[in-house]
Amino acid sequence: MNIAEALRYGHVELNGSDSPDVDSRVLLCYLFDCSSSYLHAWPDKLLTEPQQTTWLALIQQRKQGQPVAYLTGQRGFWTLDLKVTADTLIPRPDTELLVALALEKLKPAMRVADLGTGSGAIALSLAAEQASAKIMAMDFSMAALQVAKENAFNHQLSNVSFWRGSWLAAIADNSLDIVVSNPPYIEANDVHLSQGDVRFEPLSALASGVDGLDDIRLIVVQALRCLKSGGWLMVEHGYDQAQQVQQLFSDAGFSDVSSRQDFGGNDRVTMGLVAV
Structure with missing residues (x-):
């Protein structure tokens, strides 16, 4: 052949x-x-x-049905080639919007937390673009954190630390400048969870309760506590969840709440400011 x-x-x-x-x-x-x-x-x-x-x-x-990224063990994201395994979500182009929005706010020496880092796609992309920033890559999965650490080593990124925990539960008050996250946001009974590539991805990185918003609710409340005045929270969500997520931000006390569209024209990231 x-x-x-x-x-x-x-x-x-x-x-x-x-x-x-x-x-x-x-x-x-x-x-x-x-x-x-x-x-x-x-x-x-x-x-x-x-x-x-x-x-x-x-x-x-x-x-x-095995995803190509799992067969090859790699996926390109932003400017990086990243190792991926069945322990991590496969990075997708739409999530690059989150990186672009964070970079608009990211200044030298800022402290940033990436929640649910998986392969490290978001955290490492930010670290590569702003070498003086202090990036915290956080995940509950030790297996995922090990993949993220390996990716950081492969790209010689030394301004990233790795934390195992449940979102921001262990982080001090008023200690962060930016919080970014691509958390689970699919409804637990969504039929798409049994179709395509997502069948093989870790369910804990995909589904989040009856309406898909359980984890985002936690992140919004915890981020308000951990962010400094003038800090930003940016969260990726489903194409039809922007209104609900904006309401969660507003109810928690964030200001300047807005949603931005992905490359397909869908509301994909909601962001909010901790008022000064």
Whole structure:
């Protein structure tokens, strides 16, 4: 089997996927440790017997629904290539909005907490952009924190500390300048939890109570206590939750509450200020 034949096989086997050709190219690039241009330049390149065996296994795993990011063990986010495992949520492009909004407020030497850091995508992106900031990457999962630590080491980011805990329960009052979070926000009975890639992602990083807002309620209350005057809370949420999340912010006492849209035009991040 050569590269062209391998790609055709992937296309046929993955025809039930939303993106069979993209999935095939990404997996074959992973197998060859090459760029996509290599596949185009060398269509007649033969796979070795071990490569062919691995290729067939990768395609069958993807056909069964395993996310490409878990098969390759990596996902690009912001400017970083990050290790991901089944212990972490797969970073998604929409979450880059949270990074962009935080960077608009982030100044040198500020203290920032990223709640539910997972692979460290948000925390490490902020750390890479503002080297003098003090970033706290927090998660309840030790397995996820280990992945985040490895990603920080791989990108030589020394301005990040890692904390295990339940949101901000152990953090001192008035000690943070910015709190960011992509918390669980899917309704517990949402049918999408049994579809697509999310079937394989950690449920604790996805679902949060009957209305999906249990964790956001906790974060809003705790963040008001931990943020300094003039500090910002920024939380990602579902496309149809902006009004409810804005109300939670306002009820808690945040000012300048607003929601910002993702690349698809959906309200995706709500932010609020602790009044001076």
